[in-house]
Amino acid sequence: MKHQKIVSWAVVGAIALGAVAVFAQEGKPSTLPPVRSPKVSASVSPRPSKTPRPTPNISCVATAVATREAAIQKAVSAHDSAIQSAYSTRASALANAYTKSSNAEIKSALKSAWDAFKSSTRAASKTWKSGQKDAWSAFRTTVKSCNVSGDISDQGNSGSEMSGN
Numbered sequence: 492m493k494h495q496k497i498v499s500w501a502v503v504g505a506i507a508l509g510a511v512a513v514f515a516q517e518g519k520p521s522t523l524p525p526v527r528s529p530k531v532s533a534s535v536s537p538r539p540s541k542t543p544r545p546t547p548n549i550s551c552v553a554t555a556v557a558t559r560e561a562a563i564q565k566a567v568s569a570h571d572s573a574i575q576s577a578y579s580t581r582a583s584a585l586a587n588a589y590t591k592s593s594n595a596e597i598k599s600a601l602k603s604a605w606d607a608f609k610s611s612t613r614a615a616s617k618t619w620k621s622g623q624k625d626a627w628s629a630f631r632t633t634v635k636s637c638n639v640s641g642d643i644s645d646q647g648n649s650g651s652e653m654s655g656n
Contacts, residue, residue: 551637556645559630563652566622573615581608623652 581604588600 547639547643548637549639549643552634552639552643555630555633555637558633559626562626562629563623566619566626569622570615570619573618574612577608577611577615580611581605584608 584604584607585601588597588604591597591600
């Protein structure tokens with residue numbers, strides 16, 4: 492028991508000496524090289540002249556928005572038609588699967604029906620995303636020539652559209 496106390500106090504003493512050594516080194520100068528700040532030039536570069544921005548063409552933005560919205564509506568209609576077709580085809584294929592005579596045939600027909608459905612919905616989603624991307628890309632390109640600032644353009648709201656998944 493006495494031996495354990497001696498060992499415990501020896502460990503505590505060693506930890507304390509280590510802490511003292513760490514704190515003692517804090518007052519010593521660092522062996523790392525000093526940090527050098529970048530050289531600052533005393534000359535001042537001239538400010539670019541403030542030329543007035545061209546007058547924003549609001550009717551140009553309105554036309555660009557109308558074109559974008561028409562393209563998006565077309566893409567949404569194509570997506571909706573493709574999804575409706577996928578569901579209709581799946582319903583027919585599933586109904587047909589249950590007319591098969593063996594379990595193996597039913598299982599195979601069910602797998603085919605669901606695989607075709609998945610493929611169709613993915614294609615519809617891909618087509619929607621492509622149409623959406625193209626519409627917004629064309630809009631951004633067109634609106635740049637309208638000389639408008641970002642605060643009157645609705646580009647920041649593009650993320651609120653459906654994802655098409």
